[in-house]
Amino acid sequence: MSAPLVVFDKVQKHFGKFVAVKELDFEIREGEFLAIMGPSGCGKTTTLRMLAGLEAPTHGEIRLNGQVMNDVAPHERDTPLVWQSLALFPFLTARENVEFGLKMRGVDKAERKERALRWLEKMGILEFADRDISTLSGGQKQRVALARSLVMEPQILLLDEPLSALDAHLVIRMQAVLTDLQRELGITFVYVTHSQSEAFAMADRVIIMGKGEIAQIGTPKDIYREPANQFVAEFVGRNNILSGTVESVSKDTARITTPSGEFTVPTNEVRLIKGNKASFVISADLVHIAKDEPKGGNKAQCKLISEEFVGSMVTLFLEDAQGHEFKVQMQERELSKFDLKGGDKIWLSWDTQSAHVLNES
Amino acid sequence: MNTNRTLNVILGIYVALIFAFVFAPIIFSMIFSFNSQRFPTIPLGNFTTEWYAKILADPDVWEAALNSLIVSVSTAVIATFLGFCTAYSDFRYNFRFKGPYLALILLPPTIPLIIMALAMLAWFSKIGMSGQIYSIVIAHSVLTAPFAMAVIRLRLNQMDPDLESAAWNLGGSEWATMRHVIIPFCKPAILSGLFLTAAVSFDEFAVSWFVSGLNKTLPVIILEIVQGNIDPQVNAIGTFVFLISMTLVVLAQVFFASRQMKSMKS
Numbered sequence: 001m002s003a004p005l006v007v008f009d010k011v012q013k014h015f016g017k018f019v020a021v022k023e024l025d026f027e028i029r030e031g032e033f034l035a036i037m038g039p040s041g042c043g044k045t046t047t048l049r050m051l052a053g054l055e056a057p058t059h060g061e062i063r064l065n066g067q068v069m070n071d072v073a074p075h076e077r078d079t080p081l082v083w084q085s086l087a088l089f090p091f092l093t094a095r096e097n098v099e100f101g102l103k104m105r106g107v108d109k110a111e112r113k114e115r116a117l118r119w120l121e122k123m124g125i126l127e128f129a130d131r132d133i134s135t136l137s138g139g140q141k142q143r144v145a146l147a148r149s150l151v152m153e154p155q156i157l158l159l160d161e162p163l164s165a166l167d168a169h170l171v172i173r174m175q176a177v178l179t180d181l182q183r184e185l186g187i188t189f190v191y192v193t194h195s196q197s198e199a200f201a202m203a204d205r206v207i208i209m210g211k212g213e214i215a216q217i218g219t220p221k222d223i224y225r226e227p228a229n230q231f232v233a234e235f236v237g238r239n240n241i242l243s244g245t246v247e248s249v250s251k252d253t254a255r256i257t258t259p260s261g262e263f264t265v266p267t268n269e270v271r272l273i274k275g276n277k278a279s280f281v282i283s284a285d286l287v288h289i290a291k292d293e294p295k296g297g298n299k300a301q302c303k304l305i306s307e308e309f310v311g312s313m314v315t316l317f318l319e320d321a322q323g324h325e326f327k328v329q330m331q332e333r334e335l336s337k338f339d340l341k342g343g344d345k346i347w348l349s350w351d352t353q354s355a356h357v358l359n360e361s
Numbered sequence: 362m363n364t365n366r367t368l369n370v371i372l373g374i375y376v377a378l379i380f381a382f383v384f385a386p387i388i389f390s391m392i393f394s395f396n397s398q399r400f401p402t403i404p405l406g407n408f409t410t411e412w413y414a415k416i417l418a419d420p421d422v423w424e425a426a427l428n429s430l431i432v433s434v435s436t437a438v439i440a441t442f443l444g445f446c447t448a449y450s451d452f453r454y455n456f457r458f459k460g461p462y463l464a465l466i467l468l469p470p471t472i473p474l475i476i477m478a479l480a481m482l483a484w485f486s487k488i489g490m491s492g493q494i495y496s497i498v499i500a501h502s503v504l505t506a507p508f509a510m511a512v513i514r515l516r517l518n519q520m521d522p523d524l525e526s527a528a529w530n531l532g533g534s535e536w537a538t539m540r541h542v543i544i545p546f547c548k549p550a551i552l553s554g555l556f557l558t559a560a561v562s563f564d565e566f567a568v569s570w571f572v573s574g575l576n577k578t579l580p581v582i583i584l585e586i587v588q589g590n591i592d593p594q595v596n597a598i599g600t601f602v603f604l605i606s607m608t609l610v611v612l613a614q615v616f617f618a619s620r621q622m623k624s625m626k627s
């Protein structure tokens with residue numbers, strides 16, 4: 001693998017007494033689509049702003065192409081950012097907005113115009129080149145903002161929740177535009193978002209942050225199937241978390257007793273000790289339902305509380321006798337075979353290998 | 362709604378009365394400036410431009426007009442520059458004693474003019490700067506800068522704070538960002554501030570009278586004429602001063618209003 005493009009080396013950021021970023025140690029690889037995700041106030045935007053030079057790290061080093069960036073002024077960096085607020089210049093036309101960075105870099109007028117128009121065309125908004133920013137729609141502004149950053153032909157593009165102001169249907173469209181652009185240009189995208197669907201839909205790797213620290217780094221699939229700890233599991237959602245006491249540990253599996261019953265889980269790098277507390281998760285889409293009690297295996301009897309439809313997928317919300325909530329995600333046509341209604345008792349079951357033991361932290 | 366209509370009529374009359382009180386003297390002054398009779402009495406005499414011809418032929422009036430022009434233009438530039446700087450420092454930075462700093466800047470218009478004028482005179486005399494044109498400019502700049510600052514500060518408060526960072530992020534140095542982002546964004550407010558401060562300075566009498574010495578401005582010369590005798594020339598000069606001030610104030614309003622409409626649109 002080639003050398004990392006960006007290295008965060010023990011980076012901390014304090015605002016007075018408030019610690020926004022506790023300690024960050026990670027690398028960004030050249031050409032990857034990296035999403036940084038977390039709840040608001042987790043330090044994800046601060047991390048991005050440090051990369052752009054808009055905040056200076058209190059401790060540690062940020063290196064770009066091996067060069068220490070801590071003291072490089074924002075305007076001397078080549079790290080264009082797409083802002084949550086878009087931050088388009090309202091007194092300029094769409095084309096003048098796109099030209100702005102080139103103008104600052106001293107590119108001559110004719111070339112500026114030519115490159116700006118080329119990018120506006122690429123983003124499909126050439127016809128709005130001479131329009132005032134205030135007359136454009138949300139999606140068009142979004143494209144101007146992207147063109148304004150990409151016209152700089154950067155090695156790395158930073159995006160700070162760029163889709164948060166758009167309507168849901170536009171978000172899906174822009175996600176496709178962004179992933180296509182990233183593949184085509186081959187440049188590195190660092191995408192900050194609080195939206196799991198955006199991060200998982202687009203990113204090659206995801207960093208989950210919580211309270212100024214990295215909770216987990218991995219591919220969307222890793223994070224979804226094997227959340228490192230309870231924080232990630234809860235943040236990712238759409239899964240069932242069970243906590244209890246370790247009953248017995250064998251070579252490949254362990255038995256955990258929870259208020260909802262006793263279950264078998266596969267062992268992983270998490271050390272399980274008999275008598276200690278332990279938690280594990282099962283993705284909602286890996287849980288099966290049945291009307292009759294299954295023979296053996298991991299099972300729990302639950303009462304159906306409600307259903308939530310998202311397109312052809314449906315999520316069932318259930319409760320066992322102890323009041324513990326379970327979620328099951330399945331295809332709608334799969335569900336229709338069962339003819340269920342609220343209050344029905346059904347059995348849940350899952351393969352041992354579907355469970356994933358969490359780190360206690 | 363009947364009560365509402367009555368209330369509206371009463372309010373309408375009230376507003377009309379206020380306008381009458383404010384503008385009637387000015388309008389009468391304008392009318393009398395074209396009246397051939399020496400004393401402002403009704404019935405009016407014939408229509409005449411005699412008084413205008415007289416003031417246009419008076420070198421003292423010309424000199425005063427020139428002084429007024431120099432003072433108001435210089436004041437407008439200096440006061441708007443100061444106003445912009447303080448508004449920007451308020452927008453950009455957080456520092457200790459920012460509250461008192463802003464209060465201090467906004468203080469001059471709250472001091473009674475006559476006290477301000479006396480204080481200025483005393484201070485300028487002490488440091489040997491009284492009786493010059495630039496004395497009036499300095500005094501007026503102090504007096505009017507808060508107006509410019511208030512207008513520009515309003516505009517800056519409408520600015521997306523990310524705009525400045527976005528310009529840096531795209532390779533603009535602090536100066537380039539000031540030139541290509543902050544100033545263009547504030548342009549309507551800056552123009553508005555220029556016209557407003559020019560108008561205030563052009564009209565201002567008390568401070569000018571105290572610190573001007575031999576360099577009289579138009580309001581000062583009006584008083585001198587009135588003090589000597591009753592002369593319809595005053596009406597003619599007054600009409601000029603009023604028209605110029607009104608033009609400046611209206612221009613200031615136009616820039617102020619146009620940006621308001623624009624920001625409402627976006």
